[in-house]
Amino acid sequence: MGFDSRHSTPGFKRQLIFTNGETRSFKRASLLLERVNGLKVSANTIERICMEVGDELASAAEHDWQGILDGEAVLPQVAVVSCDGGRIRTRKANCGPGIHLECTGWNETKNAIFVSASSDTSSSDPQPRPPSCFLNRNHVAGLTETAKTKENAGRDSPLLGSQKSPPKQPGKRRQPKHKPKKIHRTLISSMRNSRVFGVQMDREARRRKFDQASRRVFVADGLSCNWTIHAEHFRGDVAILDFTHAVSYLHRGSIACFGQGVEAWENYKRWMILTWQGKVAEVIEERLVHQSRLGEAPADAGEDDPRAQLRQIIGYLKNNLDRMHYARYRCEGLPTTSAWMESAVKEINYRTKGTEMFWNHPAGAEAILQIRAASLSDDDRLARFLARRPGSARIRKANQIATIAA
Numbered sequence: 583m584g585f586d587s588r589h590s591t592p593g594f595k596r597q598l599i600f601t602n603g604e605t606r607s608f609k610r611a612s613l614l615l616e617r618v619n620g621l622k623v624s625a626n627t628i629e630r631i632c633m634e635v636g637d638e639l640a641s642a643a644e645h646d647w648q649g650i651l652d653g654e655a656v657l658p659q660v661a662v663v664s665c666d667g668g669r670i671r672t673r674k675a676n677c678g679p680g681i682h683l684e685c686t687g688w689n690e691t692k693n694a695i696f697v698s699a700s701s702d703t704s705s706s707d708p709q710p711r712p713p714s715c716f717l718n719r720n721h722v723a724g725l726t727e728t729a730k731t732k733e734n735a736g737r738d739s740p741l742l743g744s745q746k747s748p749p750k751q752p753g754k755r756r757q758p759k760h761k762p763k764k765i766h767r768t769l770i771s772s773m774r775n776s777r778v779f780g781v782q783m784d785r786e787a788r789r790r791k792f793d794q795a796s797r798r799v800f801v802a803d804g805l806s807c808n809w810t811i812h813a814e815h816f817r818g819d820v821a822i823l824d825f826t827h828a829v830s831y832l833h834r835g836s837i838a839c840f841g842q843g844v845e846a847w848e849n850y851k852r853w854m855i856l857t858w859q860g861k862v863a864e865v866i867e868e869r870l871v872h873q874s875r876l877g878e879a880p881a882d883a884g885e886d887d888p889r890a891q892l893r894q895i896i897g898y899l900k901n902n903l904d905r906m907h908y909a910r911y912r913c914e915g916l917p918t919t920s921a922w923m924e925s926a927v928k929e930i931n932y933r934t935k936g937t938e939m940f941w942n943h944p945a946g947a948e949a950i951l952q953i954r955a956a957s958l959s960d961d962d963r964l965a966r967f968l969a970r971r972p973g974s975a976r977i978r979k980a981n982q983i984a985t986i987a988a
Contacts, residue, residue, distance in 0.1 A: 594621075595631055595635075596965075596968045597619070598631050599631065599953060599968060600965075601628075602628050602632055602953070603933065603954055603956075607625075607936070608628045608632075633945065633946070633949045635953060635971075636948060636952040636953055637949060638967075638971070639967060640952050642967055643786070646789050649970060650963065651961060651966070654961075655790050656766075656791070658698035658792065659698070659699065659795070659796075659797065660699040660700060660762050660797045661696075661698065661699075661787070661792035662695075662762060662799050662801065662917060662922070663696055663783065663800045663819060664695050664801045664802060664923035665695075665779075665808055665811065665923065666693055666694075666802065666803065666808075666920065666923045667690045667692060667693070668690065668691040668927050668934070668935070669689070670688070670689060670931075670947060671688055671689075671935075672947055673940050689947070691771060691934065691951060692772050692773070692774065693771045693927050694771075694783045694786070695769050695922055695923050696769075696786055696787055697762075697767045698767075699762035699917075700762065700763050700765060701759065701760060701763060702760055703760070703913060703915045704760055704913050704915075705913065706913065707912055708912055709912055710859065710909070711858075712855060716854055716858075717854075723833070725833070726829075726833045726834055760913070760915050762915060762916065766961070767922070767926075767960050768790065768959040768963070769930070769955040769958050769959050770783065770786055771930055771952070771954065772951055773948045773951065776807040776811060779811070783815060784816070787815075797914065797916065799819055799822055799911075799916045800820070800822070801822045801823075801918075801919070801920045801923070802823070802920060802923075803920065804827060804898055804901070804902055820911070821905045822905055822911055822918060823902045824918075824919050824920040825857075825858070825906075826919050828902070831899065832853050832857060832865070833854075834891060834895060835850075835895040836849045836850035838892040839872040839876070839888070841888075853865045860907045860909040862899060863903065865899065866903070869895070870896065873889070873896060876888060876889050877889060878893075879893055926958065929954075930954050930955065933950060
């Protein structure tokens with residue numbers, strides 16, 4: 583039918599954007615449109631339209647979604663902010679389509695989630711014992727770097743033995759009341775650096791009235807850029823280190839102290855339970871004793887040297903000590919993991935990361951990240967934005983179009 587990014591109707595562009603946002607590639611979106619609607623639209627045409635809309639979405643966010651999401655933010659009981667990086671493959675600017683080894687590489691995406699939640703508080707720790715998954719050897723190995731090495735790939739490590747993961751219990755499990763229940767979430771994603779992304783996060787949080795909530799929390803892993811964003815924009819939020827991330831360091835530390843074997847696993851379990859209870863200072867003191875026993879790592883020690891590993895792990899625990907009061911967080915009805923963020927990153931990666939998938943950097947990647955994040959947000963912002971674009975059936979008068987364009 584000869585559709586392109588200049589002549590297709592607003593309604594059809596809307597179909598293109600939604601189809602593209604929920605499929606793995608421009609090519610798959612083109613195929614789906616042909617099979618479902620009987621309309622042939624090239625992948626290049628879909629890409630051009632997405633570039634236009636992606637740029638406009640970024641501009642709408644910079645203007646706090648004025649005229650699109652006005653006056654509807656509800657003050658949350660618990661405001662949860664979390665951020666994490668992702669990895670996608672990109673081409674350098676002006677490299678053109680195709681794979682050029684000298685022009686391609688991995689780049690980081692910045693992702694953040696904003697969750698309005700509800701939970702109960704408690705005067706005593708409502709869950710003093712950790713979940714059984716953190717006491718399962720194979721599950722813990724899957725959370726640590728040691729389980730990802732080639733030596734352990736496809737076989738049980740000496741530390742782990744042959745224990746199988748526990749079978750899932752049938753039926754729906756009741757969520758403890760102290761665990762926050764997700765009510766409403768929005769997402770943002772970008773290729774911009776962490777300084778700029780921090781400003782974007784602050785803008786979205788304020789628009790959602792998160793700065794006015796009585797219980798505010800910022801959950802992230804140990805990357806310093808995450809905590810720089812917290813210090814600059816979310817200083818009033820309770821800072822929480824993702825417990826799952828802490829577990830990987832506890833597990834690595836047990837191997838550094840005791841090598842591979844039962845003794846390492848038993849000490850990991852004890853240290854993990856102490857950390858779950860917020861007694862991280864005790865864990866640090868014990869590890870300092872083992873560091874003294876092993877001796878200082880020489881300046882030229884490699885990454886595999888247990889002494890160098892232990893020094894890094896102790897430094898990690900010390901740096902995050904004030905973010906690991908997990909028993910207190912449970913009493914306050916706050917999350918102790920970044921599971922919501924991890925899940926959101928996987929949803930974003932579904933569209934942005936795949937075999938032989940390379941994005942034009944930065945424009946192509948930025949546009950699709952804007953569309954994907956808007957599509958995944960609970961406030962239906964993508965549909966509402968498209969309904970207000972110039973040319974939409976809802977926008978009839980010329981002066982209305984001019985106002986929106988401005």
